[in-house]
Amino acid sequence: MSVLSTGTGALIAFQRALATVSHNVANLNTPGYSRQRADFAARTPTDYGYGYVGNGTRLAQVGRVADQMAISRLLDSGGELARLQQLSSLAGRVDSLFSDKATNLAGLWSNFFDSVSALSSNASSSAERENLLAQASAMANRFRVLDGQLGALGQEVNNGLITGAAEINRLSAEVARLNGMIGSDATRAAPDLLDRRDQLISELVAYTGGTAVSQDGGPLNVFTAGGQALVVGTIATQVATVADPYRPERLQLALLTPGQPITLDGRSMGGRIGGLLEFRASVLDPSMAELGRIASGLVDTFNAAHRAGMDLYGQMGGDFFALPAPAVNPHQGNGSGATLQASFHDLGQVDGQNLLLRFEGGGWVAQRVDTGASVPVAGSGAPGDPLRVNGIAIVVAGTPASGDRFLLQPTAGVAGGISVAITDPSRIAAATPVKARADIGNLGTGIPGKVTVTDASDAALLVPARIEFLDAGQYTVDGAGPFAYTPGQSISANGWSLVLDGMPAAGDFFEVVPTGPGSSDNGNATRLANLDDARVLSGGTVTLNGAIGGLTTAIGSAARQAGYSAEAQQVLHDQAQSARDAISGVNLDEEAANMLRLQQAYQAAAQIIATADTMFQSILNAARR
Incomplete structure (x- = not known):
């Protein structure tokens, strides 16, 4: 009987x-499966008086x-890889948008200034006037399209957060349920349950990091990359999407x-969610802000120069482009109904960075949203003394309460509202509004050069003016003076200035008069054609053309960096x-050898x-017998 029992x-x-x-072989391709091993142990021997006799083997554990x-x-x-792949994928799409010839801004920008030239x-x-308006409309439309595409990517981030929140809740609940099934001693739990839990945690961490x-x-308690608990024992914390208190659409x-x-x-946050949020903060928002800054720079500079010209009707030029004002959004928890209205004050100081404005102790303070660094604020907020911060002027309407907060977006989204403000080609102010002429009876060699408009808002700009030289070193303007004169110096009055070539003589006089309607003068058009190289951004250190190249380069650099990081990860x-697979993976050769060995042992036991x-x-x- 002992032999039979053994x-x-x-x-x-x-x-x-x-x-x-066979279970190992069957789960060769099961994600997260850890190979299982059968451990044998000798059964308790029997004491027969003369000694102990063994009773064979038993399966100690699997x-x-x-x-x-x-x-x-x-x-x-895995969590870091998911974050970088998400970031790289979305950043690459923005890079393609700004670098592809079919969708970028550079081509239409160049066409527009070529038409001005x-x-x-x-x-x-x-x-030529019709072509200029057509190219201006095409360029404005490209600004709007690019801003719209960036906005669509922002909506994709929203959708990704909604989907991610649902998956996080599902995975967290399943991990908590498995924690309950496994109990307080994982060594006694079914191996397949432990594998299933590890696989679910891997999928969860791919969404949140941690x-x-x-x-x-x-x-197993699961925490996000920032240390927030998602699963503690058998309790799973739910997550949800909530509206940004300043921008409900986000x-x-x-x-x-x-x-x-x-x-x-x-x-x-890490994982896919971290990648989405990092893309929005480090690629999408800066791209929208810089695109808006370029649009603002173009509109402000071109409009100012266009207002200094004269159209074919003999009228001073108006705004060539239209652009919405910077956005200032109140926090939904503000205690008052105060509102803020923003406008561009000094384009050279506008950096496009979002600012948080707070009313504290009877005054306003500002800080950057991305770094928290303080930013100087001047002015009281009254219409005659607006708040001035980073080149933006802000008028406060109503009485703010202490603790009120506002989000200032100087340039984000403004590119989506750019448009051409004129439709009549004759309204293009190509001519310099005033011109100078020398009297035919002048004795000197002085010849007036082109007149430059220095202040288009001067009420006397179009009023005829007479410059008379008392001698080679003195002159008067409409009887005012005399003013000292040296050859080559500018003569200025009524919002214009000019330089004389040659040497005027005593008694010589010159007239500055309105150009008049129907003029073929191209002075202002020449000025407009050179504005893409005007250093008007970043305190007068960056041209509009350079800013476009800088934006494309910055986006491309961010996309490449994310791509390289994803490849390395x-x-x-x-x-x-x-x-992990070297320890836990199923090796078919090893399993075949085990199967052969166990088969022989099984046959021996049967014998x-x-x-x-x-x-x-x-x-x-x-x-x-």
Whole structure:
């Protein structure tokens, strides 16, 4: 009977070990599966008086082969890889938008200024004027399209947050449920449950970043990259999307706590969600702001120069482009109904950075949203003394309450509202509004050069003026003076200035008169054609043309950097995966060898049972005799 018992026990043990091997082979391609190993132990021997006789083997346990350090490393690398891949994918789309010839701004920008240059060569041509308006409309439309595409990417981020929140809640709930099933001692839990939990945690961390921490050898608690708890034991914290308090159209991610939702800082998130939020903060928002800054620079500079010219009707030029004002959004929790109206004050100081304005202690303070750095604020906010911050003028309407907060977006989104303000080609102010002429009876060699408008708003700009030289070193303007004169100096009055070539003589006089309607003068068109190289941004250090190149370069650099980082992280993740698979992965050669060995052992155990049966039959036959 002892031989039969020994053989039967061995047969059962080897049969279950073979089942384990077949289970490994069947799950060769199951994500997150850890190979299982059957461990054998000798059964308790029997004392027969003369000594102990063994009773064969038993299956001590079937456990998974896993290394928690390798699993943790894989979790970390997986979350970071998901973040970088998300960032790289979206940044690459913005790069394509601004670098592709079919969609970028540079081509239409160049066409527009080429048309202005063509007009300066033939200022009275109706065809050139029509072409200028057409190119201006095409360029304005490209600004709007680019801003709209960036806005669509912002909506994709919103949709990604909504989808991600649903997946985070599903995965967190499933991990918490498995924690309950596994209990307080993971060593006694089913290996497949442990694998399933690890796989779900891996998927969860791919959304949020972070890690998993064992609690007393049983449940695994999951935390985001910023340390916020998603799963603690059998309790899963729900997340949801909430509206930005300044921009309701923009969503944020928040933890749903018993008190109130806790908004998660994008800088403390990893995984796909972290990639979405980082893309929005470091690529999308700066791109929209810089595109708006370029549009603002173009409109402000071109309009100012256009207002200094004269159209074919003999009228001073008006605004060539229209552009919306900077946005100032109140916080939804403000205690008053005060509103802020912003306008551009000094374009050279506008950097496009979003600012947070707060009313504290009877005054206003400002700080950058991205860094929190303080920004100087001047003025009281009254119509005659507006707040002035980073080149923006702000008028406060109503009485603000202490603690009121406002988000100032100087240039973000303004490119989406740019348009051409005129439709009549004759309204293009190509001519210089005033011209100078010398009296035919002058004795000197003085010849007036082109007149430059220095102040188009001067009420006396179009009033005829007479410059008379008392001698070679003195002159009067409409009887005012005398003023000292040296050859080559500018003569200025009534918002204009000019320089004389040659030397005037005593009694010489010159007249500055309005250009008049229908003029073919191209003075202002020539000035407009050179504005793309005007240094009007960043305190007069960057040209409009240079700003476009800088924007394209910055976006391309961000996309390449994200791509390189994602490629590097993929290598690290592959190494972590290989390290985990070297320990926990299923090796078919090894399993085949185990199967052959166990099959032979199973056959041997079966032979033991057959031998025991023969022995038992021999005893029965002897008893019959």
